[in-house]
Amino acid sequence: MDEAIPVERQRSTGGRVQRTVLHETIVNHLRDMIIEGDLAPGTRLHEGQLGEQLGVSRTPLREAIKYLASEGLVELVPSRGAVVKRFGAREVQDMLTVLQAMEELAGRLACDLASDAQVAAIRATHDEMIRCYETKDRMQYYKLNQQIHSMIVALSGNTTLIDIHGTLQTRLKRIRFVGHEGPENWAAAVAEHNEMIAALELRDKDRLSKILGCHLQKAWERVRSIL
Amino acid sequence: MDEAIPVERQRSTGGRVQRTVLHETIVNHLRDMIIEGDLAPGTRLHEGQLGEQLGVSRTPLREAIKYLASEGLVELVPSRGAVVKRFGAREVQDMLTVLQAMEELAGRLACDLASDAQVAAIRATHDEMIRCYETKDRMQYYKLNQQIHSMIVALSGNTTLIDIHGTLQTRLKRIRFVGHEGPENWAAAVAEHNEMIAALELRDKDRLSKILGCHLQKAWERVRSIL
DNA sequence: CTTTTGTATGCTGTATGCAGCATTTTTGTT
DNA sequence: AACAAAAATGCTGCATACAGCATACAAAAG
Numbered sequence: 001m002d003e004a005i006p007v008e009r010q011r012s013t014g015g016r017v018q019r020t021v022l023h024e025t026i027v028n029h030l031r032d033m034i035i036e037g038d039l040a041p042g043t044r045l046h047e048g049q050l051g052e053q054l055g056v057s058r059t060p061l062r063e064a065i066k067y068l069a070s071e072g073l074v075e076l077v078p079s080r081g082a083v084v085k086r087f088g089a090r091e092v093q094d095m096l097t098v099l100q101a102m103e104e105l106a107g108r109l110a111c112d113l114a115s116d117a118q119v120a121a122i123r124a125t126h127d128e129m130i131r132c133y134e135t136k137d138r139m140q141y142y143k144l145n146q147q148i149h150s151m152i153v154a155l156s157g158n159t160t161l162i163d164i165h166g167t168l169q170t171r172l173k174r175i176r177f178v179g180h181e182g183p184e185n186w187a188a189a190v191a192e193h194n195e196m197i198a199a200l201e202l203r204d205k206d207r208l209s210k211i212l213g214c215h216l217q218k219a220w221e222r223v224r225s226i227l
Numbered sequence: 228m229d230e231a232i233p234v235e236r237q238r239s240t241g242g243r244v245q246r247t248v249l250h251e252t253i254v255n256h257l258r259d260m261i262i263e264g265d266l267a268p269g270t271r272l273h274e275g276q277l278g279e280q281l282g283v284s285r286t287p288l289r290e291a292i293k294y295l296a297s298e299g300l301v302e303l304v305p306s307r308g309a310v311v312k313r314f315g316a317r318e319v320q321d322m323l324t325v326l327q328a329m330e331e332l333a334g335r336l337a338c339d340l341a342s343d344a345q346v347a348a349i350r351a352t353h354d355e356m357i358r359c360y361e362t363k364d365r366m367q368y369y370k371l372n373q374q375i376h377s378m379i380v381a382l383s384g385n386t387t388l389i390d391i392h393g394t395l396q397t398r399l400k401r402i403r404f405v406g407h408e409g410p411e412n413w414a415a416a417v418a419e420h421n422e423m424i425a426a427l428e429l430r431d432k433d434r435l436s437k438i439l440g441c442h443l444q445k446a447w448e449r450v451r452s453i454l
Numbered sequence: 455c456t457t458t459t460g461t462a463t464g465c466t467g468t469a470t471g472c473a474g475c476a477t478t479t480t481t482g483t484t
Numbered sequence: 485a486a487c488a489a490a491a492a493t494g495c496t497g498c499a500t501a502c503a504g505c506a507t508a509c510a511a512a513a514g
Contacts, residue, residue: 020305021303021305021496021497022497022498023293023497024303046465047465047466048464048465048466056498057498057499057500058466058498058499058500059286059289059497059498059499059500060497060498060499062286062290062466062467063289063290063293064293066250066290066291066293066294066297067293067294067296067297068297069294070293070294070295070297070298071297072390076248076251078247078248078466078467079248079465079466079467079504079505079506080465080466080506081465081466091386091387094385094386094387094388095387097332097336097385097387097388098329098332098385098387098388098391101328101329101331101332102325102328104328105324105325105328109324158321158324158325159318159321160318160321160322160324160325160395161321161324161325163299164325164391168387248466248467249467249468250467250468273495274495274496275494275495275496283468284468284469284470285468285469285470286467286468286469286470287467287468287469289496289497305496305497306474306475306476306495306496306497307476307495307496308495308496
């Protein structure tokens with residue numbers, strides 16, 4: 001398996017040459033590898049081997065690892081290198097608790113700021129997600145689900161909130177990736193999403209905030225069994 | 228001015244030799260320099276010069292910069308190095324909004340979990356802070372103030388919450404550092420702190436949460452003028 | 455046979471060297 | 485004198501080389 005980083009560097013975005021730096025490319029690549037399980041929790045990130053595998057030198061690789069360490073995806077052990085951080089049940093619960101508070105806040109802010117067009121865009125994504133539910137396309141459903149949550153957070157217009165929510169979502173992605181919920185829970189989740197959209201369209205802060213909170217609380221109950 | 232990093236590496240903590248790595252030392256050093264204004268917002272972090280000034284080589288320095296970039300204290304501009312991030316009024320407001328939500332959450336959790344001994348420890352710090360208020364020791368007051376907030380967050384027992392709160396507090400420290408509030412506001416802040424401790428001792432979630440929220444909202448109003 | 459110590463290997467942590475690109479300055483031309 | 489073009493300077497970005505520390509294995513002593 002040749003994991004070498006593709007030559008996507010220096011790609012243009014709208015005429016302007018988007019300069020990409022190698023360490024940033026590596027960060028994204030490693031992040032994906034961790035989320036998708038190519039790098040399991042507890043795996044040591046061997047600088048020599050991993051660097052050779054990706055076709056990059058140790059320096060930018062090390063910079064990328066430090067960046068991910070600050071993000072909380074890897075752990076730095078002095079003189080022993082970096083390992084993919086392993087999350088216990090407690091840590092997952094902690095993250096979900098914070099994520100819940102952040103989505104509740106985002107929901108309130110979104111109700112104040114969202115334009116009709118923006119709400120319509122979410123509604124469209126929501127409808128598409130429902131179609132995936134009806135055709136049992138779990139993968140796409142899951143993806144759109146996350147996207148809707150991110151869109152609501154984005155509506156808050158709060159960059160700090162968006163950033164932190166994104167970081168937490170990334171960390172949890174690997175966990176949820178495994179947590180394939182059963183059909184009974186799935187229907188409930190869809191029902192909650194319907195309520196969510198309705199509350200957002202009515203700009204009902206309290207209701208939206210409450211639904212988002214319950215939604216995550218149930219998500220936790222679903223994954224707690226697999227830990 | 229010799230800014231060279233002191234030989235604090237490899238200091239012992241309770242018999243066990245605490246191995247320190249250079250990039251981590253540099254991270255802390257740079258963070259302090261940014262907070263205290265030695266590195267003003269917009270300042271370019273020149274690898275050669277800065278490295279020489281600190282007495283370290285470029286590699287660990289660069290790793291430290293990448294780490295701080297992930298923390299949000301510096302900004303990475305391709306081909307132009309790193310600059311100390313400049314926060315606008317909007318961004319500060321965003322951060323305070325999130326910080327408020329975090330402290331409200333922490334307050335609730337703390338009421339559930341705090342032991343009498345832990346509450347007593349906060350009370351002691353609080354009393355010491357009050358003494359600083361009476362003797363007009365602004366600097367020490369300010370320090371203890373932040374410490375109390377951090378202690379309450381720590382009582383939540385939620386590591387994610389503690390981390391994020393710490394990061395935000397660090398980013399805002401530089402701003403608040405400048406925001407020397409007048410005596411009239413100072414008295415109000417002290418009054419709020421008294422209420423805070425009282426609510427915590429009574430384990431009154433809703434009250435503590437509300438006070439913490441108001442407290443930060445006022446803090447924002449105090450600093451908004453200086454931006 | 456077990457335990458302890460010494461040695462060897464391999465990895466991380468740090469330093470230095472080289473190439474590419476951006477910026478700035480200088481010189482030539484209009 | 486002003487503007488443009490070219491060259492030089494200096495910085496970032498990447499790779500490689502070196503040193504220190506941890507671990508593992510082997511050998512010797514109890």
